[in-house]
Amino acid sequence: MNLKPRIFHKLMLLLMLPLFLSCGGSAKKQYVIGVSQCSEDVWREKLNEELRIAALYYNNVDLRIKSAYDDVKLQTEQINSFVDEGVDLLIVAPGQVTISPAIDRAYEKGIPVIIFDRRTRSDKYTAYIGADNKEIGSSMAEYLAGALPGGGRILELCGLSTSSPAIERSEGFDSVVATRPGLEIVAQAHADWTEEGAFRVMDSLLSKSHPQFDCLFAHNDRMAMGARRAAAKHGLDINSIQFCGIDAMPQNGGGMRLVTDGTLFASYIYPTRGDEVIQLAMNILTKKDYKRENQLSSALVTRDNAR
Known part of the structure; x- marks a missing residue:
């Protein structure tokens, strides 16, 4: 049985292995983004859908959304779970201002935190985005x-x-x-x-x-x-x-x-703008310039302009 072809193929694979590894090393980093929603309603369903669609634009984002259904204790547990999982960035819509300690823990562990829609009593966050x-x-x-x-x-x-x-x-x-x-x-x-x-x-x-x-x-x-x-x-x-x-x-x-x-x-109009939230998240993760305070545009709706 002639073993030379097999030996030749093995040598070629060994020689090409560094090339494969270098190609794998140049692949985009996979980012895990955790989203903590305080509740579940039509407004937040629209926001979540916008977040998912915007995340699809990036082929290296793993978006994980959890809802606390207006339960502050559950939201605290969910935020802590995201922190323990080691997500790369956390987006939080705080149910109540008392949720601050859980968000502070994430921030103190070095996880970038975007506060969206609502605020807490704490100043420990990377960026805020929402309407005034x-x-x-x-x-x-x-x-x-x-x-x-x-x-x-x-x-x-x-x-x-x-x-x-x-x-x-x-x-x-x-x-x-x-x-x-x-x-x-x-x-x-x-x-x-x-x-x-x-x-x-x-x-x-x-x-x-x-x-x-x-x-x-x-x-x-x-x-x-x-x-x-x-x-x-x-x-x-x-x-x-x-x-x-x-x-x-x-x-x-x-x-x-x-x-x-x-x-x-x-x-x-209280805007959702999930696309802008994801853009802000990616700017933070990829070390691009971003503003810490980001105000979304809103507008009064009356019978004169509703149509």
Whole structure:
């Protein structure tokens, strides 16, 4: 049996091995990006889809998304799990400001952290990207001051008191209302950002003695719709109450459509922009220039411009 061809092939493989290794070493690094979502809703479903599509543009990104379903303890565990897995970068939408210690742990371990949509009490993050919630609140108040020339008695339905959007939207809205003699906040209540939660809060409020109101500003469209259902249940003339929200999602049942058909008086676009979030993440990971504070554009939506 002639062994020379076999020996020749083995020698050739050995000679080519360094070439194969050098080719493998020049391949793009695989980046693992962990995404910690505080909850699950239509707005976040749209964001997650945008993140996935944007990640496909890069053939070296492993995107892992976890949702805490409004459970702060679960979100803490999920963030810690991402840290223990050794992800290359973490994107977090904090459910409440109390989630800070878990995010701090990731940052202190050298994992770049992008805070998206909401803030924490901590300054330990690599970059922030989101809309200006205080500006959104103040812009809605400015609009109502002009759209309700006869004045308005406003019931403000806030999100969770421990979440940064609720805190900031109230600050912006309340500060402008305080300077407009025709506007008055007659009551404030807090719900959990969901339609059903808002329905329960409003149902309870309307079941007892309460101040009269002709405008309701909810911190998102879903809560505005929950409040509207409760008002209808208690026999209020919902067509004479101006219901306003925030998010202005364009699909069926979203705030933009609800403004178009007159169900809501006004809303405010709260952008998702998953493409920009992924771009920011890749700039950080590949050592490109990036800004630490990144503000997304938003806009008021009324019947005049909804279409």
